[in-house]
Amino acid sequence: MLEDKAKDLGRTIGQSAEYKAVKKSSEALNEDRESSTLLRQMENIRQEAQSMLDRGQQPTQEMEVQLDGLLEQVQTHEAYQRAVSAQDNFDKLMLRVNAWIADGIKAGATSSIILG
Numbered sequence: 001m002l003e004d005k006a007k008d009l010g011r012t013i014g015q016s017a018e019y020k021a022v023k024k025s026s027e028a029l030n031e032d033r034e035s036s037t038l039l040r041q042m043e044n045i046r047q048e049a050q051s052m053l054d055r056g057q058q059p060t061q062e063m064e065v066q067l068d069g070l071l072e073q074v075q076t077h078e079a080y081q082r083a084v085s086a087q088d089n090f091d092k093l094m095l096r097v098n099a100w101i102a103d104g105i106k107a108g109a110t111s112s113i114i115l116g
Helices: 002-014 017-031 033-054 061-074 078-110
Strands: none
Touching: 002 078, 017 033, 017 078, 033 061, 033 078
16 A cells, blocks of 8 residues: 555656746757766766765866866856756655655654545
């Protein structure tokens, strides 16, 4: 029963306007060649920095400056702005869903009625 209810909740979230907006804006961001290139460059620098940290080294100041510059550039792109906004709205929805679940758990823990 619990699995079925969880799957039903997942389907409902997948049909929400917030999820659809995230999916659509993510696809548009992937199709925006310039934004995608900037994001890939940022990810490459992040991976390199993580590698350095794993080896006990500190990432360079130049890497930080590069990341800041790339972020500044990509933030001006409409596709990126829409994706960030859509993700923020979806995150807010998920916070509300988690709060509702927590409320349900509290109510269920104090209820003497056992649901099969």
